[in-house]
Amino acid sequence: SGQAAGARPAVVRVAAAADLKFALDEAAARLARREPALRVEATYGSSGSMHAQLRQRAPYDLYLSADVDYPRDLVSRGTGSVRDLFTYATGRLVVWVPAGSTLPVERDGLRALESARRIAVANPRHAPYGRAAEAALRRTGIWDRVSRRLVLGENVAQAAQFVQSGAADAAIIAKSLVAAPAFGGAGRLWDVPDTLYPPLVQGGLILPWAASRAGAERFRDFLVGDEGRALLQAYGFGPPPR
Amino acid sequence: MTLLDVDFEFRYPPSRDSGGASHESASVACRWQDPIGEPRVTVFLGASGSGKTTVLRCLAGLERPQRGHVRFGDHVWFDAERRVHLPPDRRDVGGLFQEYALFPHLTVARNVAFGARRLTRAAVAARVGELLDTFRLRGLEERRPRQLSGGQQQRVALARAVFRRPKLLLLDEPLSAVDRPTGDELREELRSLIRALAIPAYIVSHDRADALTLADRTVLIDGGRIIQSGTTEEVFDHPASAAAARLVGIDTILLGRIAAVEDGLARVVVAGREVRAQAPAAAGHEVALCIRAEDVALARHDVSDSSVMNRWRATVVTEAMEGPFVRVGLDCGFRLAALVTRDAWRRLGLKAGDEAWAIVKAATIRAMPRN
Amino acid sequence: MTLLDVDFEFRYPPSRDSGGASHESASVACRWQDPIGEPRVTVFLGASGSGKTTVLRCLAGLERPQRGHVRFGDHVWFDAERRVHLPPDRRDVGGLFQEYALFPHLTVARNVAFGARRLTRAAVAARVGELLDTFRLRGLEERRPRQLSGGQQQRVALARAVFRRPKLLLLDEPLSAVDRPTGDELREELRSLIRALAIPAYIVSHDRADALTLADRTVLIDGGRIIQSGTTEEVFDHPASAAAARLVGIDTILLGRIAAVEDGLARVVVAGREVRAQAPAAAGHEVALCIRAEDVALARHDVSDSSVMNRWRATVVTEAMEGPFVRVGLDCGFRLAALVTRDAWRRLGLKAGDEAWAIVKAATIRAMPRN
Amino acid sequence: MDWTAILLTVKLAALTTLLLAIVGLPLAYWLATTRRRWRAVVDAAVAVPLLLPPTVLGFYFLMSTGPNTAVGRLYGRLFDGTLPFSFAGILLASVVYNLPFAVRPFASGFAAVDHRLIEAARCLGASGPRTFLTVVLPLSWPAVLAGLVLAFAHTVGEFGVVLMVGGNIPGVTRTIALAIYDDVQALDYASANAASALLVVFAAAVLGVTYSLQRRPLPL
Amino acid sequence: MDWTAILLTVKLAALTTLLLAIVGLPLAYWLATTRRRWRAVVDAAVAVPLLLPPTVLGFYFLMSTGPNTAVGRLYGRLFDGTLPFSFAGILLASVVYNLPFAVRPFASGFAAVDHRLIEAARCLGASGPRTFLTVVLPLSWPAVLAGLVLAFAHTVGEFGVVLMVGGNIPGVTRTIALAIYDDVQALDYASANAASALLVVFAAAVLGVTYSLQRRPLPL
Ligand SMILES: Nc1ncnc2c1ncn2[C@@H]1O[C@H](COP(=O)(O)OP(=O)(O)OP(=O)(O)O)[C@@H](O)[C@H]1O
Ligand SMILES: Nc1ncnc2c1ncn2[C@@H]1O[C@H](COP(=O)(O)OP(=O)(O)OP(=O)(O)O)[C@@H](O)[C@H]1O
Ligand SMILES: [Mg+2]
């Protein structure tokens, strides 16, 4: 629409994990400012659903998964090449409680959740942050005591909403979500030490049918570059493993 | 004495006519009083579309008149000014409707017993059995209405209406769908049922036989208005108007103006013919002349030496058997019907197209001034 | 000559009786042939539940008989063996049903014109207008069926049935809901319509008047079987059985056994009384005796010096006016109906409970052997 | 196979259907009989749950019944517990969400009943409610059945609202729909297929039987 | 407000409703009139989409219409494109998913039509299909309307199937339901509330008008 005169900007269609929402919107905006010829159009959703869609050649150029296993699985099924597979960040887990909560998370960490009535997490069955939350609870040794009090969201956003509504007392969710400005500050958070859960390696894939392969590569390069990394860090992500 | 006190006016809402031409919508106006608690049968006789069903609907509470009241003893069933309008179930009427309205999902037995309230099972079964016998419906109790013939359906509706011993019985054409012999039998049964219940019954019918055999009182209705009412004998013997005469079965009605009156006998000119009859008014007045078919005699030749005042040359137009008689249609300038025995007809040897003489005594012609 | 050739048997499926007592389900069996292309009116006369409607339904194709065939000229409408069963719309019949079955969502005009096919708008409008006049429905064209009286609905159904000039007209009780004067007028209109269409018409009725005034041929039906058929005169003058006699209007039917036969005259004992009539069979046989009410004379005293063979002492039980006559119910050991003029009744001065003599000429009693 | 989830689903669907009959029939009756102007408004209001994505509806439901809301406090005082993450919660949400699937067919079924039969019943002494129970309801049962079957089936497959309100707790609020969804998300297609197949076969059997009890076919 | 999504949604719902009328009416007619044994089977089959969670249904739909499937190849040859992730795809999925909401009320409405009227129409020379069009359909329109309205409203709110099959592509497959869902997921409640409110007001108006055209109330 109101772009600079000349050719229409190349559109890079990105299928992105829900936890990237805020960071990626910012990244796209920055890139657009610098390179008006490139426009990033991201669709956020569950990495699992997108995996199923990509198996049917969903018309995206770039896949940014919350779990590197999904793009890896695509490659092993012959969709995409190993060369186009990359990692761009690691997710971080936090415990989040509303501002008025009496749970001493800052003092007791995860153990404080033993006195919570309802704890919201993403579903460990398919959501990476859910799996991480389960691992952390197990390693802390309180899994048996709290597992019955877990309520499972489809993803971390839902887990957060469980707490926002007051129906759950605490959530173990992605730091990227809590760090977002949209989240609103009415709560306290405690970073779960990354020793308590296996790394949440977020990986991506440039899709073989990409309409704008150059654009996709450009955006990938931006993300894994210094500026991208800093930006992701600001939004609560850690650097990808080397 | 407790009375059913009726006085109302009802007009159907005008139909949302697409054409826009707003026809006058149909209306009825009624007013009468009747003692309650006596087995008095009133038959409303009227032509198709005259408003008979509408009167019953207003009595039952299915329509809400715009004006007037209906009081049943001390109970106000309807009062336009006081905005009282009891629904049908609080009026304790028993009704049969022209289209039967049997419940298609219930068996015959359960249709009949629909009104049952506060009765033991055995009592219900016994009464259902009784009524099935009365109305010749034995063996059909487990059928659904759609598995019945038309007349059987009507009889089920009749049994259903009387089942609950209502305070007032409203029957709309209760026997129109059954054959004559069955109807005759049922009329007698109905009569004795009404006697046993000792309630007033209002029966709507287009069949004179219903009025003649069932009614204590006959009400003639035309164009939504009661045009005559009284004991059945009164009404049938002395129809008060041409419309009434047509309803009770006078066969020919002629309209004309009195040309002259001589010795109390009027000379009326109708279609160029002279008709003599007892004068109901002075010369110059419009009159209606009613001639019963059975009062018209036929002859092959003019019988000028008789005392009969009216002798008209006529052409035979139609003939139709009617039980032991032959109904003959004649054209004497006007249409005239005659009813003669088959024997006489055979002896006359007439057929359509033949010429004949119609002979009518002036005394048998009823002349009525036209309003 | 092309014929409508009918021969079938139909039995309703037995109802899924909850009681388990499997009643015999109703059935009809029919067989006749009729020329096509002539305006011949056949009236089926039968009591309520006798199977009249069922016959029409089988002809129309609404029911599928278990056995037999229906052929219309060269067209096979139904053949049980060849498994042919044309649906109603491929038989080109025009039907009116006992419950009218008007389409509630269509106006009167559009109901009447429902069968219109391949006609210009103007042609449809013209024909609708014609029929509305014929059936006295002017002014109602924009109404819906529920805004009509019962008789008006029936007339709309009649107009609808004849609208499309079918090859065969099937009418089920076409005039049962209209009053006598209107009915008489409509019967004439119907007759001339059928003449104009030059098609066979089958009319079901429980009303003798329909047969007497409309029918070329009358078919008597009882218990699903044709018990007599022939020209209307034949059937009415010579009912072939007691059931037939009851249908055509013989008023009293007595059952008894012939005690003796003398000079061709039978002596039959009924309820302790002797009845004399022409002997139809030898002594010892069961007979049915049919006595028309109009053949029964009344007297206050025994008239022993007359030639009349049957004189029974009787008690007056009921009296009912019937047009110009009085129908008198008598008890002579058996029930007997008499029809006398009002004049005669007045002169006799009898009332219920009085004793009288019933006088019947032996020649007027029709005696029929019972099968 | 997750039999706990299956049992829970059957229980939820059955109870939802039952409650819909209890709430929906009178509501539909009111809609079919009232002459008030705002009939149309209520009619539309019933359909509103349909218009929102289930998850979003569930979100609003959660927000308005949490322990800090008026509804939540009232419920807590009455039943000692919270509506969200309880069986009662998903039951209530299911009822609200399925209301239009039941009420719409009900009301249209009632509207189709021959008015003459209702008038006849009233004239035979039956009150309005009695007429409804003995005449209108039996005569419109194909429509009522349609509504209940739709609601039942839809409850079995419902997922967004139940997930949001129920929190996917095994044995309490995890229905078979959630279980299948989880399987698919976890790329465990074999389990998902098996559960789906079972569901379909079971339901087809139930529906098949239900519908074969329907009215005789039209004479066309 | 995401007007593109709103327009797309209206288009999708309207076309779905139209197609449902085209497909659903004959199907319901067949169901209401056939005497065949497997009527019950077809009847049940129509309801199956209801039983699966929408996302899962979408998943199966995706798997069976993707470019490597027979259906997908056929579609590709005919229309040069893929069914998933296209408007045609979500339209088709919507139709399948909403079929029971339309067909059930249709069929029960047809079943309630007085058989005598159908017989009368046949005897007046109308063929089966003509009778259906001129008698059965007009007489059961409250039920037909109920079905279409349910389907329309449900399409507006549908989310699982559309997301899975359509892939949430702006201007192509992102409906207002997806937009609201995205807002809620992004914790942008203000946008979600505004869009929801608009949706509800608009729909309430449409439904209110639709229903006020309904039959006169029962005489109870
Ligand atoms: N719902 C209605 N709306 C408008 N007019 C109506 C309505 N119902 C009946 N009418 C008209 O009112 C008049 C009286 O109707 P009503 O049914 O009372 O006649 P009726 O005497 O019972 O006739 P019939 O013997 O034919 O049944 C008729 O002209 C009819 O057309
Ligand atoms: N669908 C049905 N199933 C079973 N029996 C039926 C069915 N329809 C009619 N019958 C029975 O068949 C017999 C004949 O019915 P039909 O309708 O032909 O009588 P009809 O001569 O038309 O009587 P009416 O004058 O009362 O209308 C009746 O005894 C009736 O009970
Ligand atoms: Mg009437």
Ligand SMILES: [Mg+2]
């Ligand atoms: Mg009949």
